[in-house]
Amino acid sequence: MAWDTEGTRRRLKEAATVEFAEHGPDGTTMARIAERAGINKERLYKYFGDKQALFETVLTDELKKLAETLGPPPGDFENIGEFVGRNFDYHVAHPHLVRLLLWEGLAGGPVADEAQRSAFYQDKTRAYAAAQRAGILDDDLDPDHLAFMVIGLSAWWVSTPQLARMLTGADDDDATEHARRRASVVRAVQRLARPPGADRAR
Amino acid sequence: MAWDTEGTRRRLKEAATVEFAEHGPDGTTMARIAERAGINKERLYKYFGDKQALFETVLTDELKKLAETLGPPPGDFENIGEFVGRNFDYHVAHPHLVRLLLWEGLAGGPVADEAQRSAFYQDKTRAYAAAQRAGILDDDLDPDHLAFMVIGLSAWWVSTPQLARMLTGADDDDATEHARRRASVVRAVQRLARPPGADRAR
DNA sequence: GAGAATTCCAACCGCAACGTTGTAGATGGG
DNA sequence: CCCATCTACAACGTTGCGGTTGGAATTCTC
Incomplete structure (x- = not known):
């Protein structure tokens, strides 16, 4: 199966949106975002940097x-x-x-x-x-x-x-x-x- | 020196107010509250119960x-x-x-x-x-x-x-x-x- | 003034979180 | 067809948190 990098990116971002909106930056854990998306946690760091950067990406989006x-x-x-x-x-x-x-x-x-x-x-x-x-x-x-x-x-x-x-x-x-x-x-x-x-x- | 239980209570509550207002329930740590007040952390639990109860006390106050x-x-x-x-x-x-x-x-x-x-x-x-x-x-x-x-x-x-x-x-x-x-x-x-x-x- | 009760604290425990690393599989150019 | 490159993941290291405990110092009570 071919890679679907754009899809995983999107799924991670959607999961992050839900989690951040629900629990806030401090209440949200990177592990839970990954879990919700069904993707490994490490992908978050590869695609979005750290937690703060991910939050900013989600918000601007x-x-x-x-x-x-x-x-x-x-x-x-x-x-x-x-x-x-x-x-x-x-x-x-x-x-x-x-x-x-x-x-x-x-x-x-x-x-x-x-x-x-x-x-x-x-x-x-x-x-x-x-x-x-x-x-x-x-x-x-x-x-x-x-x-x-x-x-x-x-x-x-x-x-x-x-x-x-x-x-x-x-x-x-x-x-x-x-x-x-x-x-x-x-x-x-x-x-x-x-x-x-x-x-x-x- | 005589005990000043009311004073320590007040100092703890003031420190908690500042910390909670600044960092929110998740971003605040009990240790930092105690540190700011110059009082031992354990006093927080004796006087106010757990973190959530302390937050509610601070807010109602x-x-x-x-x-x-x-x-x-x-x-x-x-x-x-x-x-x-x-x-x-x-x-x-x-x-x-x-x-x-x-x-x-x-x-x-x-x-x-x-x-x-x-x-x-x-x-x-x-x-x-x-x-x-x-x-x-x-x-x-x-x-x-x-x-x-x-x-x-x-x-x-x-x-x-x-x-x-x-x-x-x-x-x-x-x-x-x-x-x-x-x-x-x-x-x-x-x-x-x-x-x-x-x-x-x- | 002796012992019960209370205030206070340093050290500790279990656990969860962030971020990393080492590695297995997929892809593609030469 | 081979090897550099990329995606993906499980497992780990380290840190720091909420909450507890044992015991020392102090005050109260009779």
Whole structure:
């Protein structure tokens, strides 16, 4: 049988994503990743270097997936609510990414792929600023802060699930509660970003 | 010299707070806690049980400190913006608590002191609901979700410092940026919670 | 003031984790 | 067809962790 190096690489990375998202950098063991992938542990070191490098690879990969799934931010921000709603859906369906981000922030180590990501966020900020100048978004908040808070609003539910549970009294996989949360996020973003008077459709 | 059991207990707990907040449950070692406190490791087990119990003790303690420092939520929510601003200041000055909360949520294990905390949050939700009925807060969002998002807005900056840095381009200990962030949080909460037309003081 | 009880500590135990090494099989150019 | 090269793996070495134990020093109790 021919080698399937790309396949083993992919399987290792998928296993690493699950393990890292679940247990974090410190709680994850290289042996468990290899075991989950059904591949020998040593391959991890050959392909990805050490644990830290593997974590960074996994994180940048998941960020890319999000960007590809959601597509570029809508040219106009008229419908920012729905855009963030889709963002929220994504985070609830794949909590991997938010969890990886939180662990990255908590660890305080090097930031994976910092240059690319900074550039991405600066683009985003510029887009927000343009929409504010066009009057589509309110300019009450500075564009970078607005962008940051919008991310927060859609990611916060996944970030502190225990608070969410204690406050709402609902389980994480409750479908009707999910819909209620989504609606709240959409409405909150509209209140935050849209000029007063817009989105009056109650 | 007389025994100072309460003192050693306190020193151990303080050291544990720092270590747990910094490195998380998995990244923290009992030996390092003891070393930081200058006390023998075995005392930790005598006083606090095992690692998990120590973590829960530390977390509930920090939650109590926040509640005592900020005092009860203001009877009326007219000034919810400033209240949340003080909350934000606290989290920036003592990031311990938010970090512990994030780690608790990520670990997914048992929630420390769940009964008390649930009761606390339900009280909070009731207070929000009352303010909504009184017309002080807008009832656009359900009170539990509003409470949850308000917490998120003031804690999100500490939760993903690397995103904050990449978006704002500012260091975490930049004083003018702190003021700017605080103002954004206050304004955002007002937009989120207050009826349209209130807080028009630009 | 003697002995029970408690505080404190150094040393230890079992175990699991990271990362490496030595080797068996597969591949491909000359 | 041969040998350098690459993939893959089992087993290992070392380190460091959570938790325990035996005993010395100190305080309390009667």
